[in-house]
Amino acid sequence: MRIIDIVEVTKPIASPIRNAYIDFSKMTASLVAVVTDQVRDGRRVIGYGFNSNGRYGQGGLIRERFRNRVLEADAKTLLNDEGDNLDPSRIWSAMMINEKPGGHGERSVAVGTLDMAVWDATAKIAGKPLFRLLAEKFGREADPKVFVYAAGGYYYPGKDNSQLRAEMRGYLDRGYNVVKMKIGGSSIDEDRGRIEAVLDEIGPNARLAVDANGRFDLETAIAYARMLRDYPLFWYEEAGDPLDYSLQAALSEFYPGPMATGENLFSHQDARNLLRYGGMRPDRDWLQFDCALSYGLVEYLRTLDVLKQFGWSPSRCIPHGGHQMSLNIAAGLGLGGNESYPDLFQPYGGFPDSVKVQDGHITMPDLPGIGFEGKSDLIKVMRELAE
DSSP, X not given: OOEEEEEEEEEEOOOSOBOSSOBOTTOEEEEEEEEEEEEETXXXXXXXXXOOTTSOOOHHHIIIIIHHHHHHSOGGGGBOTTSSSBOHHHHHHHHTTTOOSSOOTXXXXXXXXXXXXXXXXXXXXXXXXXXXXXXXXXXXXXXXXXXXXXXXXXXXXTOOHHHHHHHHHHHHHTTOSEEEEEOSSSOHHHHXXXXXXXXXXXXXXOEEEEEOTTOOOHHHHHHHHHHXXXXXXXXXXXXXXXXXXXXXXXXXXXOOSOEEEOTTOOSHHHHHHHHHHSOOOTTTOEEOOOTTTTTHHHHHHHHHHHHHHTTOOGGGBOOSSOOHXXXXXXXXXXXXXXXXXXXXXXXXXXXXXXXXXXXXXXXXXXXXXXXXXXXXXXXXXXXXXXX
């Protein structure tokens, strides 16, 4: 049993949307395939992966460093003790040979993308959905029902409040009961009007989260906190720079409601510093670490160990990214849910075709691997890469 090839292609996921910090007009993503010598149900086993939106494709790093380390390793050193499947932890270690600690940067995205494909292949070889494989591995009861919220509400050329209201109403009509919108890309008064328009539209049938994408300095973050506490929000997300833990800690003095952050922290060490110094409150706040941006599930497991040390439950994690990898982790390891992009970043976002949102939850299908084969537009693009 061995990995015989690793293939990467950089794909555009461009869109005219913007948040408070960046626009997505030239956004890209890496799509990778980990090709094995195994065959299941008459088809070669190939694991697929991609990086989350918001970070660009990592083709250079993947092709020049991490791919070669895996392919050049002794195949036996990449297998589990029984020799009947891949071992994602050992493959991760092979990728990280000769890498210094720290300086995570874009490296974490490249490794996270490959790690996703490795887990997909591993679960396919085992003939199991990844969420069930993870539950068995860690002695848990798999729960195929996962909370999901609809992320949108971006700034868009010519988009007024009536269009924003219609967008949010559309998410409710599709079964979501928590929706998220962007703030910080216009004045505080304009954002107040946008928030009130959405709250008026969704009424008591849903809740609203807001996301500043790290735009604010401390003074602005506090000004928004004072404004936002007038509303029953699901959370106030990423007010300031992700590494400005003192800013995050100061906000808790001005905002009693739930806050969320972590999508731009890319290691268990960063997660530990957030919990040490960021003033996060385990009874109400949410952590958004995204395995596809932060060295993959192998590293995410270390992050969950850090949470346990600080008295946090995995159920306070709702990862960023809107991809099926995090859905499997949520169902297999007991996270609090997952982000969803019903209309954006396609074909990578969303669920298998048969999956519907009901009362803010989806039920995981029993598809081997991560379940990409159940999403027709996505698996078509994937198979064009390596099959």
